[in-house]
Amino acid sequence: MYLEDLNEEQRLAATHISGPMMVIAGAGSGKTRVLTYRIAHLIENGVDPFSILSLTFTNKAAKEMKGRIGKIVGELESKNIWMGTFHSVFARILRIEYQRINYPREFTIYDAADSKSLIKSVIKDLGLDDKIYKPSTVFSRISGAKNNLISPAEYAEDADIQAEDRSSGRPRTAEIYQSYTTRCFRSGAMDFDDILYNMNVLLRDHNDLLHKYQHRFHFILVDEYQDTNFAQYLIIKRLGAVHENVCVVGDDAQSIYAFRGANIQNILNFKNDYPEFSMYKLEQNYRSTKVIVNAANSVIEKNKDQIQKTVWTHNPDGERILVHKAGSDNDEGYFVAHQIFELKNRNHHFNKDFAILYRTNAQSRSFEEALRKLNIPYRIYGGLSFYQRKEIKDLIAYFRLTANPKDEEAFRRVINYPARGIGKSTLDKMTVAAEEHGVSLWDLIEFPAQYPFGLGAASMNKVAEFAMMIKGFRAMMEKKSAYDLGQHIANSTGILSDLYSDRTPEGVARYENIQGLLNGMKEFSELDPDEENPSISTLSDFLIDIALLTDTDQDDGDDDKISLMTIHAAKGLEFPYVFIVGMEENLFPSQMALNSREDLEEERRLFYVALTRAKTRAIMSYATTRYRWGQLIFGDPSRFIMEVDPSFVDRSDLTGGPSGKSKLFGDFGSDRQKFFKKEIANNPGISGKIPVKPESGSGVDGDDFKNITAGMEVTHERFGKGKVLSIEGENDNLKATVFFPSAGPKQLLLRFARLKISGV
Numbered sequence: 001m002y003l004e005d006l007n008e009e010q011r012l013a014a015t016h017i018s019g020p021m022m023v024i025a026g027a028g029s030g031k032t033r034v035l036t037y038r039i040a041h042l043i044e045n046g047v048d049p050f051s052i053l054s055l056t057f058t059n060k061a062a063k064e065m066k067g068r069i070g071k072i073v074g075e076l077e078s079k080n081i082w083m084g085t086f087h088s089v090f091a092r093i094l095r096i097e098y099q100r101i102n103y104p105r106e107f108t109i110y111d112a113a114d115s116k117s118l119i120k121s122v123i124k125d126l127g128l129d130d131k132i133y134k135p136s137t138v139f140s141r142i143s144g145a146k147n148n149l150i151s152p153a154e155y156a157e158d159a160d161i162q163a164e165d166r167s168s169g170r171p172r173t174a175e176i177y178q179s180y181t182t183r184c185f186r187s188g189a190m191d192f193d194d195i196l197y198n199m200n201v202l203l204r205d206h207n208d209l210l211h212k213y214q215h216r217f218h219f220i221l222v223d224e225y226q227d228t229n230f231a232q233y234l235i236i237k238r239l240g241a242v243h244e245n246v247c248v249v250g251d252d253a254q255s256i257y258a259f260r261g262a263n264i265q266n267i268l269n270f271k272n273d274y275p276e277f278s279m280y281k282l283e284q285n286y287r288s289t290k291v292i293v294n295a296a297n298s299v300i301e302k303n304k305d306q307i308q309k310t311v312w313t314h315n316p317d318g319e320r321i322l323v324h325k326a327g328s329d330n331d332e333g334y335f336v337a338h339q340i341f342e343l344k345n346r347n348h349h350f351n352k353d354f355a356i357l358y359r360t361n362a363q364s365r366s367f368e369e370a371l372r373k374l375n376i377p378y379r380i381y382g383g384l385s386f387y388q389r390k391e392i393k394d395l396i397a398y399f400r401l402t403a404n405p406k407d408e409e410a411f412r413r414v415i416n417y418p419a420r421g422i423g424k425s426t427l428d429k430m431t432v433a434a435e436e437h438g439v440s441l442w443d444l445i446e447f448p449a450q451y452p453f454g455l456g457a458a459s460m461n462k463v464a465e466f467a468m469m470i471k472g473f474r475a476m477m478e479k480k481s482a483y484d485l486g487q488h489i490a491n492s493t494g495i496l497s498d499l500y501s502d503r504t505p506e507g508v509a510r511y512e513n514i515q516g517l518l519n520g521m522k523e524f525s526e527l528d529p530d531e532e533n534p535s536i537s538t539l540s541d542f543l544i545d546i547a548l549l550t551d552t553d554q555d556d557g558d559d560d561k562i563s564l565m566t567i568h569a570a571k572g573l574e575f576p577y578v579f580i581v582g583m584e585e586n587l588f589p590s591q592m593a594l595n596s597r598e599d600l601e602e603e604r605r606l607f608y609v610a611l612t613r614a615k616t617r618a619i620m621s622y623a624t625t626r627y628r629w630g631q632l633i634f635g636d637p638s639r640f641i642m643e644v645d646p647s648f649v650d651r652s653d654l655t656g657g658p659s660g661k662s663k664l665f666g667d668f669g670s671d672r673q674k675f676f677k678k679e680i681a682n683n684p685g686i687s688g689k690i691p692v693k694p695e696s697g698s699g700v701d702g703d704d705f706k707n708i709t710a711g712m713e714v715t716h717e718r719f720g721k722g723k724v725l726s727i728e729g730e731n732d733n734l735k736a737t738v739f740f741p742s743a744g745p746k747q748l749l750l751r752f753a754r755l756k757i758s759g760v
Contacts, residue, residue: 002037002072006030013280014038016247017045020240020274022225022267023249026311027296027612028287028574031249035221036065038247039081040072042219049073049080051218053239057227058572059085059548082217086232087192088548090199093213094190095544100206101198106403106540108189109547113388114409115139115180115191122179125435126172133170141170142177146193147229147261149200152178160741167720186440187408196231203238214242224572225250225270229261237273244274252307253300256568256606264602268305281309285612287574289318291648292614298645300608303601320650321611323641324621329582332623333366336579339619340562341374343577351377355563355575357610359588363581364564371562381565387546391499391510392517396546398489402473403540406440418494421462429453430463442467469493482542483525487518567610578614580607583622584635594752595718607640705750708736713758719746721758 003011010030013023014037025031035054043049056062062084070078082089091109098105110118116135119142123133145155155161156174165173184190190198203210220240222228225248228236240246248270255264271277285293293313300306326332340354356367364380371378386392394417397410405411416422433453434441444451445467448460455463469492476485490496499511524545525537563575582588589603611618622637641649708714712724722740729735734750748755 002040006033006037007284009280009282009284010034010037013282014041016278016280017042018245020244020270020277021247021280022270022277023247023280023282024307024309025249025251025282026285026309027251027254027608028285028293028313029282029311030284030286031223031251031282032061032065034282035223035249036068037072039065039221040069043069043073043077047219049077050082051216052081052083052221053089053217053219054081054083054221055086055089055223055236056083057085057224059088061223061572062088085548086235087195088544090235091190091195091544091548094195094198094202097202097206097209100202100209103185103190103198104188104404104406106188108187108400108404108407108410109195109544110184110189110191110409111388111547112139112192113393114189118183118409119176119180122176122183126175126179128172128176133173133176138170138173138176141165141173142180143191143193144261145177146197147231149197149231149234152181163741164720183408186406186438188404188406188440189409193231196229196235199235200231203235210238213239218243219245219247221247221249223249226252226255226264226267227257227262228266229263231261233263233266246274252305253303253309253605254571254609254612256571256602256609258599258602264305268307283309283311285311285313285315287315287615288313288612289315289616291318291320292611292618295321295618295644295648296608296611298648299604299611299640299643302643303604304597305601319617320648321644322617322619322650323583324619325637326621326623327625329363329366329623329626330369332581332621333368333370335621336367336581336619337370337374337376339579340371340376340577344376349576351560351562353576354579355565355570355573355577355613356579356581357565357567357570357613358582359567359590359606360582361566367564367581376562377560378562378564379559381563381569386513386516387549389510389513391495391513395486395490395493395495395514395517396543398473398493398495399486399539399543401470402477402485402489403543405442405446405470405474408441411441414493415463415466418498420466422459422466426455426459426463429455477539480539481525482537482539483518483521485539486521486542490514490518567606570613571609574613574615576614576616578610578618580610580618580620581622582626583620583638583641584626585638587626587635588638589640592718594749595716595754596746596748598747604640604643705753705755706731706734708734708750708755708757714738714755715758716740716746716748716753716755722746 003014006014007030010033013021013034016038023031023034025034039052039054042052054062054065056065066078066081066083069081084092094101094103095105095107098107116139119139120130120135123130123135123138145161150158150161152174155177162171162174165171184194203213217239220236222236227250236246236248248267250267252264252267255262255267258264288296290313293311293315297311324332324335326335336356340351343349343354344351358364358367368378368380387396394414397407397413400407400410401414412427415427430441430444430453433451434444437444437451439451444453445463448464473485473489473492476488480488496511496514499507499514502508502510521542524542563570563573567580586594588607589600593599593603620641622641623635625632625634627633708724708727710724710726713721714724715721716738719738719740722738725737725739725745727734727736735747736750736753736755737745737747738755739745
C-alpha cells in the first residue's frame with residue numbers, strides 16, 4: 001500500500017480529500033512525495049484525473065511526479081492529469097482558446113533574450129539612449145507591471161508610476177512598454193509574463209471560459225506557493241472559487257524570489273482567503289544531518305514574518321559547520337578547490353557531490369580558476385545554456401518562423417543567415433515600411449504588391465525566394481514529425497553545410513551542437529503520443545516543449561561535475577557537500593537588503609535555503625579583501641555567520657591562539673595591511689593606496705541619523721522622496737516608518753538606511 005511509505009503527518013495531508021488545505025513543508029521534508037501521493041489517492045478514490053490541476057515550478061518535477069503517480073494508478077490515468085508549470089499549463093489553455101485573445105494558435109514564446117532584443121530595437125526606433133534606457137532594466141520594469149496585471153494604458157495613466165520613472169531618469173518607459181506590447185502582438189508572440197497576463201485576461205473578460213475551467217478543475221494543487229506572484233495568485237483564486245478544493249504546498253522560510261515579483265503574503269494570508277482551511281506541517285527533515293537542520297533553525301527563527309514550525313530529523317548528528325576566513329577572493333577560491341580535492345580523494349566522492357553557492361554570478365571567477373588549476377570539471381548553472389548558443393538559436397529561429405512566420409525576432413535573425421544577399425539596408429527599408437503600414441515583416445514579403453517597400457528587382461527576388469522557402473517548410477508541418485522537418489530545414493537552409501565547412505575546433509563543436517539538437521528532436525518525435533497529438537509529434541509541439549524549459553529542466557544529472565550556482569538557482573536541489581561562499585556584509589546580505597526588515601528577512605531566508613541544500617556537510621567562507629567594481633575593498637564577516645548557534649559551528653581556524661578567543665569579528669587592521677601588500681606584490685599595476693573600509697553606519701554623517709524626526713521629508717537612494725511617519729527605538733536601533741509615494745510605507749533601520757534630509 002503506497003500510503004505506508006508516509007509518516008503520520010504526511011499521510012494525513014495525502015489522504016485529505018475535500019476543502020482548502022495548506023501544507024507547510026520544511027526543507028527536505030518530502031513535500032513532493034505528499035503531493036504525488038495525494039493526487040494518486042484522489043484518483044484511487046474516484047476523482048477523474050482530467051479534473052485535477054497540479055502546478056509545479058519545473059517541468060522536470062512534473063514529469064517525475066507523473067511517473068510516480070503512474071506506478072500507483074496506471075500510466076494512462078496519470079497522463080490525463082493537467083500537470084506542469086504555471087507557464088506550460090496556461091500556454092496549453094491559451095493555445096486552445098487563442099481566438100478569444102486574437103493570437104495565432106502557434107504563437108511564439110519569447111525568452112528573456114528575445115524580449116531584451118526587441119526592447120533594444122524599440123528603444124532605438126524611439127531615438128532613446130540605451131545607456132539610460134538599458135534593455136535589461138526596462139524589461140524588468142515591464143515584467144513587474146505585467147506580474148501585477150498593469151496594462152500599458154494603466155501604466156501610462158498611473159501618476160505614481162510615472163513619477164517613479166521620471167525620478168529614475170526614464171520618463172518614456174510607458175512608450176516603450178506600449179510599443180513592445182504592440183510589436184509582440186503583431187509578431188504573434190508572448191513573453192513568459194504575457195502567458196500569465198493573458199490567462200488572467202481570458203478569465204476576467206470571458207465569463208463562459210471562467211465557468212468552463214472552474215468546472216473542469218475540481219481539485220487544484222500548487223507547489224512552491226510561497227513563490228507565486230500576484231498574477232498567479234489571482235488565477236488560482238478565480239479557478240478555485242467554485243469548488244474551493246485548493247491545496248497549496250510550500251515553505252514561507254524558503255520564499256526568496258521577491259525580485260521576480262513573488263509575494264510571501266500569498267502563503268501567509270492563505271488563512272484569510274480560505275478561513276475554513278486545514279493546515280498540515282511537515283517538520284521531519286529526511287535530507288540533512290542534525291547539525292545542519294538545527295543550525296538552519298537557529299538562523300530562520302530570527303525572522304518575524306513566518307509560520308511557526310520546528311524542523312527536526314532522525315539523521316545522524318554529522319560534522320559541525322566549518323567557517324573559513326580567507327585573505328582574498330582568490331585565496332577563498334584556492335581554499336574551496338583544495339577542500340573539494342581532498343574530500344574527493346579521502347572519501348571517494350564524485351564531483352557531482354559538491355556544490356559551490358554564491359550570492360551573485362560575478363563571484364564565480366576565483367572558483368573557476370582554482371578548479372581549473374586542479375583539473376576538476378565543473379558546471380555553472382545560469383550560464384550559457386544549450387538553447388542559448390548561437391548556432392542553436394539560429395536553427396530554432398527557422399523552426400519558429402516555420403510555425404509562426406510573423407515572429408519578428410526570428411525573422412530578423414535568419415533572413416540573411418546563411419548569407420543570401422539580403423543586407424542591412426534592405427532590412428531597414430522593410431522595417432520602415434512595416435511600421436508605416438502597421439503590419440509584420442512577413443506580411444510585407446507575403447503581399448509585396450499590397451505593401452510596397454521600394455526594393456530593386458535583384459533584392460526583391462532574394463526576398464521572394466526566402467518567403468517561398470519558409471512557405472515550403474510550413475506546408476510540411478502537419479505531415480512530417482518534428483525530427484524529419486527539423487532535419488529537412490537544417491539541410492535546406494544551408495546551416496549544416498555552413499557549419500560543417502568550418503573545421504576549426506569551435507566550428508566542429510558548433511556542428512556537433514546542431515547534431516545534438518536534432519538527436520533531441522528524434523527522441524522527442526519517438527515519445528508515446530498523447531490525447532492531444534494522436535499521430536505525430538510536430539515541430540510546433542517541439543517548440544512548445546523547449547520554450548518552457550528552465551535551467552533545472554535542462555540539467556543533465558549524469559554529468560560528474562562540480563556545481564557552481566547562485567543560491568537562487570540552487571532552490572529545490574540538494575548535495576552531500578555545500579560550500580556557501582562570499583559570506584560578507586554588503587555581499588551576503590546584499591547591501592541593497594539593509595534598508596528594511598522585509599528585505600533583510602528575505603536575505604535570511606536565502607541563507608536558510610543555502611544551508612539546507614547540504615545533506616552531509618556545510619562549509620562557509622568569507623574573504624577579508626575582494627575586488628568589486630575594479631577596486632580592492634575590505635569586508636566584514638556576514639551577520640548570518642554570527643546568527644548560527646555557536647554550538648553548530650567549527651571556528652577552530654579562526655581562534656586567536658591558546659586562549660581560543662575567536663577573531664571572527666575582531667580587528668582586521670593588521671590583516672588589511674598584510675593582504676593589501678600581498679595584492680600589490682601580485683598585481684603591480686594597482687594603486688599603492690590602502691583602500692578604506694566601507695562604513696556600515698548611516699547615510700548621513702556620524703550620528704546625524706539620530707536627528708531625523710517624524711514629519712521630516714527625506715530622500716532614499718532606492719525609493720526616492722518620502723515622509724517620516726514615526727520613529728521608534730533608541731541609539732543605534734532607531735527605526736523610522738517612512739511613506740514613499742513610489743513604494744508605500746517602509747520601516748527602515750536608520751543607521752543603515754542612508755537617508756538624506758531634504759534641504760540638508
